[in-house]
Amino acid sequence: MSSTQIALDEQCTRQGWMTLLAKAPLTELERHWAEIVHPKFQWIRRPEYGAAMLQGAVGRTGAAFNLGEATVTRCTVQIETGEIGIAYVLGRNKRHAALAALFDALVQRDQVKGTSTITPIIAALKRCVREAEGAVRCETQQSKVDFFMLGREVTGE
Template sequence: MHKMENRKAWIGLLAKAPADRLAALWNKVVERPGFTYLRRPEIGGAMVRGRMGGTGAAFNLGEMTVTRCSVQINSGEVGHGYVQGRDMAKAETAALIDALMQTHAAEAIRDTILTPLQAEMETARTARAAKAAATKVDFFTMVRGED
């Protein structure tokens, strides 16, 4: 497990985190910053693109609902939160965490929120992979000796 050192990694983790678990970890943060909205949580859509086989020509797969929020905490840092679905509270929390990760509080936020989230999500991913592997069926063709 690598540390959450770059912004892209922690924004991605926050976007994928289960909303209830993110809220529970956020509630452990004692010193919450004052902030102003640069963009209040708002719901919109994003076009999802796909590729056949991962390498073919790109095509529009369809739209996905997303919620975004941008905040500026009182010390001046700006945070952004983008989450799938219609969860305004999660988008706001993600934006606040993003802003705090750019301050002196980054290590505490990493230890309190990001590291536990990452570990839990990796454990869940491993469990899903093991469950899927247990149901894997290998098909093969036997040569029957007939010409």
């Protein structure tokens, strides 16, 4: 089994590759988009901005509470073979949302046809996202402060 096949197997759920496409840098999506044959498509929903409510929970176990709102860009396309691609991207980037939706539809097409034209792209994007997340983790780890308690010495006086 090739490394690209393993990478897609780990991201075989639609939720997995949609998350990956949303997190991938736009420059990487653009680079890969330039390397493939562009499918004909029609807009179902052109890229548009909106807001999503973010919820949090203390320690992930407490009651959920509204943390605030975040701007998201969403897009829906249908490629010529009938697959519908959807994307929700954090922030205001219409191009990112459009490319993510197109790649979503192309991955679905690959699964239906049993081809792997987009598999290497997904694998490359996964490596890129992992490296970026690793860099953030490393930077965060460098600024980590460990707190500890010093006990008072008890003297017999």
